[in-house]
Amino acid sequence: MRRTDTIFGMIIIAVAGAFAVMSLMMPWDGSEWGVIAAPGLVPLILSILLMITGLTLLLRAVLSKGFYKSLEEQKAAEADDNGCEKQGQSERLNKEPAWKRILMTIGLSAAYIFVLLGRLPYMVSTGLFVAGFIFTFKGGGIVKSVLIGAFTSVGVWLVFEKVFLVALP
Amino acid sequence: MSISAFVTEFIKLMTPQTLFNAFWATGFGIIVGMLPGLTATMGVALLTGLTFRFATDQVIVILISVYVGAIYGGSRSAILLNIPGTPANAATCLDGHPLARSGKGGYAIGLATVSSAIGTFFGLICLAVFSPMLGDIALSFKSWEFFVLAIFGIVICGNLTAPKDPLKGWIAGLLGLLLSQIGQESIQAYARFSFGSVDMTGGLSLIPVLVGVYGVSEIIGVMKLPVDYTVRTKVARILPELKDIFRYWKTIIRSGVIGVIVGAIPGVGEDTAAWISYDFAKRGSKNPEEFGKGSYEGLIASETGNNACIGGAIIPVLTLAIPGSAPAAVLLAAMWLHGIRPGPLLPIEQPQFIATVTAIFFLATISMTILGLSFVRPLVKVLQVPRNILMPIIFTLCAVGSYAINGRLFDVKLMLLFGVIGYFMRSNDFPAAPLVLGFILGPMADENLRRALILRGGNIMPFFTRPICMVLWGMTLLVIISRSPLPGLIKGLFKKNPAKAA
Numbered sequence: 019m020r021r022t023d024t025i026f027g028m029i030i031i032a033v034a035g036a037f038a039v040m041s042l043m044m045p046w047d048g049s050e051w052g053v054i055a056a057p058g059l060v061p062l063i064l065s066i067l068l069m070i071t072g073l074t075l076l077l078r079a080v081l082s083k084g085f086y087k088s089l090e091e092q093k094a095a096e097a098d099d100n101g102c103e104k105q106g107q108s109e110r111l112n113k114e115p116a117w118k119r120i121l122m123t124i125g126l127s128a129a130y131i132f133v134l135l136g137r138l139p140y141m142v143s144t145g146l147f148v149a150g151f152i153f154t155f156k157g158g159g160i161v162k163s164v165l166i167g168a169f170t171s172v173g174v175w176l177v178f179e180k181v182f183l184v185a186l187p
Numbered sequence: 188m189s190i191s192a193f194v195t196e197f198i199k200l201m202t203p204q205t206l207f208n209a210f211w212a213t214g215f216g217i218i219v220g221m222l223p224g225l226t227a228t229m230g231v232a233l234l235t236g237l238t239f240r241f242a243t244d245q246v247i248v249i250l251i252s253v254y255v256g257a258i259y260g261g262s263r264s265a266i267l268l269n270i271p272g273t274p275a276n277a278a279t280c281l282d283g284h285p286l287a288r289s290g291k292g293g294y295a296i297g298l299a300t301v302s303s304a305i306g307t308f309f310g311l312i313c314l315a316v317f318s319p320m321l322g323d324i325a326l327s328f329k330s331w332e333f334f335v336l337a338i339f340g341i342v343i344c345g346n347l348t349a350p351k352d353p354l355k356g357w358i359a360g361l362l363g364l365l366l367s368q369i370g371q372e373s374i375q376a377y378a379r380f381s382f383g384s385v386d387m388t389g390g391l392s393l394i395p396v397l398v399g400v401y402g403v404s405e406i407i408g409v410m411k412l413p414v415d416y417t418v419r420t421k422v423a424r425i426l427p428e429l430k431d432i433f434r435y436w437k438t439i440i441r442s443g444v445i446g447v448i449v450g451a452i453p454g455v456g457e458d459t460a461a462w463i464s465y466d467f468a469k470r471g472s473k474n475p476e477e478f479g480k481g482s483y484e485g486l487i488a489s490e491t492g493n494n495a496c497i498g499g500a501i502i503p504v505l506t507l508a509i510p511g512s513a514p515a516a517v518l519l520a521a522m523w524l525h526g527i528r529p530g531p532l533l534p535i536e537q538p539q540f541i542a543t544v545t546a547i548f549f550l551a552t553i554s555m556t557i558l559g560l561s562f563v564r565p566l567v568k569v570l571q572v573p574r575n576i577l578m579p580i581i582f583t584l585c586a587v588g589s590y591a592i593n594g595r596l597f598d599v600k601l602m603l604l605f606g607v608i609g610y611f612m613r614s615n616d617f618p619a620a621p622l623v624l625g626f627i628l629g630p631m632a633d634e635n636l637r638r639a640l641i642l643r644g645g646n647i648m649p650f651f652t653r654p655i656c657m658v659l660w661g662m663t664l665l666v667i668i669s670r671s672p673l674p675g676l677i678k679g680l681f682k683k684n685p686a687k688a689a
Binding site for chain 2: 019022023026030033034037040044045048049051052053054055057058059060061064065067068071072074075078089116119120122123124126127128130131132135136144147148151152155156157158166170171174178182183184185186187
């Protein structure tokens, strides 16, 4: 947690700094009211506040060991007290480590949105995405994945374009 | 609001179209709430996009019905799977699942259904009574008060949604406020942070951000898990005995009050209401040792509290245009999209609207109770759909919902971006609620600060001298100081002094 807070603190300071610089580059005297109506006023104030809180997070992560120790003790105590049992065990469906599953999920979703949608007809792109996702995460073989993908894309198209009258990508 | 106004509006709802919409939307909400990986916010956001072309009155019926159904629906998976369907039902796991393990899953669902109905009913009564009262106070709100209210909202939301580390809640809130500044601003029409892009000039749309943070991030979180879940499908008796409900009448009233109060606090939401209700029920119970082992009282407390919160969350939506919870934020966005302007002027511009919303709530409560008690066994089958198959289907619905409002692929890309940001934030204990609340309150804070300064020629004193502002600043400072090391230091000083005197 200390390490991630250090990284997050640095990211937050960087983002806030970038917003602050961009706010300062906006026109500050472009209206009859001057600075008080400037478009950069509120973003600058917020950027400064975000930088202060980001710096506090970073300094706490770097300097304060006691805070993280008590946080970990609290979490450990809650895990013991928690009446919820662990999830029921059933057959392990996916043996990849967690980070790989996260990347696969994000990667497949990004491929759908940035590569397929808008370039192929909606039913084709959605069918491919759903089939590919199910197959990659071992939800079924090729035939089952393609069938579910096809059913989903046709179903979504029918319901949303014809019933809800919603334009599809 | 008079009883006759409520009855008039309720009778107006008795059309086949409205009844059909209320029932299917409540059923949809129950299914959304039941499925881990889907949240009430996502369900309401999805349908906001998909019902964009529907008539306004039907949209409000549908969205409120989904909201009520989803908050209740999560109790099913909490009881049968030991996984809360929505965060609002996390406390229900503690006593609901032990009851399912002992073969009383159906009874637990029946208790949850009746408690949720009572909680929603309590919330709607408070909505009907307190909204007009708060509406009168809200008429005194001017630019100064709205700005300070936005600050207070972020501070208290950050504090309550990240109790162990409010600094992260405040960072999330400030980030939301800052990101909401992207796009064309309202006073000089300057395109801020647009980088020459037409899409960025239009700003970041709320629905894709909400669907991303609450929907896509949940999908990533669910797909991260290595194993599927076991469903306890044995469901015998469902209808609870009245004595099991009325024995805990004090708990019900207390949880209802807590739910409404927590709901009225900006951005905090049903999960906090459920936990606080549960905690107070345990402290006040004659048998606290039974909590966590299948206590009826614990189950009743959490489900009454989270559903009462719905009514509480809508009070500030209607009177101040500030959401009391994330799903309420979507409801607010939907109202704006359909030309309804919640806020202090609502009782003047649309005097019957509060009565209409109360009547819709009542209809949704009836639908939820009927569906909740009658469709238990068939709906359990839905829980058995593997997540490997369900999640990509949900993702395509999220994409459609995000695209539907503005017809821009940019919004779908935004949804994915916020989904990834939301996932990494939440897995590092940065709460999502302040981010979303900041996103909603940002334009309000920006516009009102600059307008107030223009009105008084740059004088900032009214922000600190107007009575409502002083109260809000006082409450803000109280919240910040209570989480600082200062109270501990002062306590330490007082502890040392008696020892010195001795």
